Amino acid sequence: MSRPLSQEFTKGFSKTNPVFVLLLGLCPTLAVTTTVSNAVGMAVAATFVLVGSNVIISLARDIIPPKVRIPCFIVVIATFVTIVELVMQAYAPPLYKSLGIFVPLIVVNCIILGRAEAFASKNSVGASTLDGLGMGVGFAWALLLLATVREVLGNGTFLGYQLVPGFRPALIMILPPGAFLSLGLMLGWINWRRMRRERRHAGRRTILDIRTRTGVGRAALRTDDGEIGR
Amino acid sequence: MNDTIKEHPLALIGVLAAVCVIAGLALGFVSMATSERIDAEKRKAEREALLVVHPDAKGFEEVKTEHKGDGKEFTYYRVYDKPLDDEDKTLVGYACEGRAQGYSSTIVVTIGLDADAATITGIKITAQQETPGLGANCEQIASNKYLWAMFSKRDGAAAREPRFQAQFRERNVDSLVREGKSFRDVRVLSGATITTNAVVRATLNAIERLREGSGWTPDAVGGGTKKGGRSRAGSDATRREGDEGPGEETE
Numbered sequence: 001m002s003r004p005l006s007q008e009f010t011k012g013f014s015k016t017n018p019v020f021v022l023l024l025g026l027c028p029t030l031a032v033t034t035t036v037s038n039a040v041g042m043a044v045a046a047t048f049v050l051v052g053s054n055v056i057i058s059l060a061r062d063i064i065p066p067k068v069r070i071p072c073f074i075v076v077i078a079t080f081v082t083i084v085e086l087v088m089q090a091y092a093p094p095l096y097k098s099l100g101i102f103v104p105l106i107v108v109n110c111i112i113l114g115r116a117e118a119f120a121s122k123n124s125v126g127a128s129t130l131d132g133l134g135m136g137v138g139f140a141w142a143l144l145l146l147a148t149v150r151e152v153l154g155n156g157t158f159l160g161y162q163l164v165p166g167f168r169p170a171l172i173m174i175l176p177p178g179a180f181l182s183l184g185l186m187l188g189w190i191n192w193r194r195m196r197r198e199r200r201h202a203g204r205r206t207i208l209d210i211r212t213r214t215g216v217g218r219a220a221l222r223t224d225d226g227e228i229g230r
Numbered sequence: 231m232n233d234t235i236k237e238h239p240l241a242l243i244g245v246l247a248a249v250c251v252i253a254g255l256a257l258g259f260v261s262m263a264t265s266e267r268i269d270a271e272k273r274k275a276e277r278e279a280l281l282v283v284h285p286d287a288k289g290f291e292e293v294k295t296e297h298k299g300d301g302k303e304f305t306y307y308r309v310y311d312k313p314l315d316d317e318d319k320t321l322v323g324y325a326c327e328g329r330a331q332g333y334s335s336t337i338v339v340t341i342g343l344d345a346d347a348a349t350i351t352g353i354k355i356t357a358q359q360e361t362p363g364l365g366a367n368c369e370q371i372a373s374n375k376y377l378w379a380m381f382s383k384r385d386g387a388a389a390r391e392p393r394f395q396a397q398f399r400e401r402n403v404d405s406l407v408r409e410g411k412s413f414r415d416v417r418v419l420s421g422a423t424i425t426t427n428a429v430v431r432a433t434l435n436a437i438e439r440l441r442e443g444s445g446w447t448p449d450a451v452g453g454g455t456k457k458g459g460r461s462r463a464g465s466d467a468t469r470r471e472g473d474e475g476p477g478e479e480t481e
Contacts, residue, residue, distance in 0.1 A: 034362035064245055065236045072249045079253040083260045090267035093275065100335075100359045154363060162376050171421075174363030 008127045012134030018111045019142035020190050025111040029143060030179040032102050036159050039147035040140075041095040045088065045103060047136025049080040050112050054120040054132035061121045073116045074107070081106045111139060149182050150174060275356065276340075280307060280325050282391065283342030283352035287322055289314040299442060306440050309342065321345050327356070328436025332428035335359035339432040343403070347441055353398045353433055354391075358425075365425030368394045394419055394429075403437055406430055 018024045028046070032038045053076050057064075064072045085103050088096040096103065106112070115135055120128040152158055154173030172178045235241055280290050289310035297304055306326040312319035323344045329336050337358045342351035360366045371392050397417050407414050411423065418426045 060249075064249075065242050067237065068242045068246050071246055075246075075249050075253050079256055082257055086260050086264045086268070090264040090271065093271045097357070160373075160375070162373070165376070171363050175361065 005127060005130055008123075009130040009134040012131070012136070012138035013141070014138070017138040017142060018114075018135050019139060020187060022111075022114070023187075024114050025109045025139060026183070028102050028105065028109060029139075029146065030176065030183065032099060033143055033147040033150050033179060034174050035098075035151050035155070036144065036147045037095070038098055039143040041088075041092070041099055042102065043136070043140035043143050045084045045099075046106055046109060046111070046139055047133070048084055049077060049106050049109075050115060050136050050139075051129060051132035052080040052083075053077045053112055053116055054128040055125060057116045057120040058123060058125045058128035064121075069121060070117075073113060073121075077112050077116065078107045111135060145186070146179070146182055150178055154178055279340040279354040279356050280309070280342075282354040283325055283340055284309045284323055285352070286311070288312050289316070289319055290325070297439065304439055323347075323351055324440055326436045326440040328432040328434070328439060330428045330431035330435055332358060332360055333365050333422070333424040334361060337425070337428045337432050339429060339436060341398075341433050341436045343437065343440060347437070348403055350398050350401045350403060350433070350437075352391075353395050353429075355395060355429065360422065360425050365419065365422040367419050367422065368392065368425055368429055370394070394426075398433065406434060 012018065014021075016022055019026070019029050025046070028042055032042045053073070056076050057073055060072070081104060084106070085096070088099075088103060115131060119131050123131070148158065150173045152163060154169050154171060154175075156162055156164065156167045156169040170178075173182065277290075281287070284290075287309045289312055291308040291310065291314055292305060293308060294303060294305050296302070304326075306324055308321060309323045309325055310316075310319040311322045323342055324347060325340060325342045327338060327340050329338045331337075335358055337360070338356045339353050340356050341353045343349065344351055355369055358366065358368065360368065369392050394417070405415060412418060412427060413430045416426060416430055
């Protein structure tokens with residue numbers, strides 16, 4: 001890999017954020033973001049599994065025959081998930097109770113299998129660790145953002161503490177429709193910004209082209225909404 | 231590794247088997263390391279539930295018995311006012327677990343009954359995975375703790391127990407009767423009738439298990455009760471008298 005290692009870490013934050021850009025792992029994203037504490041627990045658990053499985057799979061990438069790679073990945077991932085489950089049961093029983101079925105379901109979280117298949121099975125251990133960490137952090141901030149919006153609007157609390165006395169929360173934000181609404185609006189906003197940026201870039205490039213070709217720089221060439229004026 | 235060797239069926243089987251064995255060993259190790267603590271946490275949670283349903287009790291005697299109806303093993307507790315090793319302890323009640331299917335999960339409830347098995351001393355929902363915001367509110371504790379209280383000195387107070395569960399305290403067992411789609415005199419969780427009914431059914435399930443399942447009579451189980459020599463029918467009659475619910479019973 002010619003890319004610097006630091007990029008393997010930072011790409012998960014925004015450029016290929018697993019939730020907002022790759023749209024992976026949406027089931028836990030929608031389901032556990034009813035409270036901020038659930039989101040934190042889920043993010044920590046998923047990041048641990050992600051880093052752990054990335055490391056092991058990257059280490060074993062030369063031994064595992066391509067034909068049985070998926071079962072091998074699943075076994076590795078399931079092992080880490082079970083470890084998380086046992087440790088959570090032992091040291092954080094309330095969290096285990098409130099996350100419920102979504103802890104074992106980390107096994108089928110497509111972020112983890114996706115990173116194993118697309119990255120860890122082809123890259124070095126160091127790069128895979130950073131990739132897992134970065135993707136985990138990206139997953140975490142997406143969950144946190146969503147959970148903050150949903151808990152504040154839907155329950156009037158943050159981490160269980162009330163914010164404004166007398167605020168009547170909109171229950172729908174806690175219910176499944178609220179998850180879809182808030183995630184949909186966030187995705188829309190992110191994509192709108194991305195498209196705007198791309199159009200600007202495209203516009204700027206065209207101006208430069210024209211400038212170099214005609215030799216004149218004209219203020220008349222407007223790029224307000226990305227289209228070239230005459 | 232050579233590609234032809236790697237594709238050999240035996241290599242496939244071998245690698246997969248090796249991965250599974252290593253995974254199994256790792257899990258065995260983690261399980262050994264955590265099982266003790268997990269058990270301790272479970273016992274702690276059980277103990278806490280018992281103290282919720284019998285706040286003043288000091289001794290809980292675990293009794294494992296077979297259900298008289300279906301023959302399955304179940305556990306109930308005999309509850310004493312003093313620690314178990316105390317000589318002049320008296321039986322103040324029972325505790326038992328009941329379950330019922332809720333909206334999206336099985337609801338498990340620990341209930342406490344008084345020594346006559348006639349009055350509910352309290353209930354505690356120990357497991358549920360109902361819809362957050364609706365059914366899950368059965369465990370919601372009314373609180374006026376504000377975020378800024380963390381920064382100022384004043385701290386708000388949280389209620390001791392969930393409002394929904396508190397309504398079952400000191401209720402007569404026979405007042406839990408169906409009335410149309412729901413139960414009489416049970417404050418329903420808004421938007422969660424199914425959960426509400428499931429909690430009541432789990433409570434009734436626990437009562438049933440304690441009474442019928444253990445072949446309960448004031449004498450057979452409650453040997454420690456002060457008023458001995460009472461027949462089953464007699465205790466039934468007393469319970470009727472104590473029924474505070476308005477109107478006649480309906481099925």
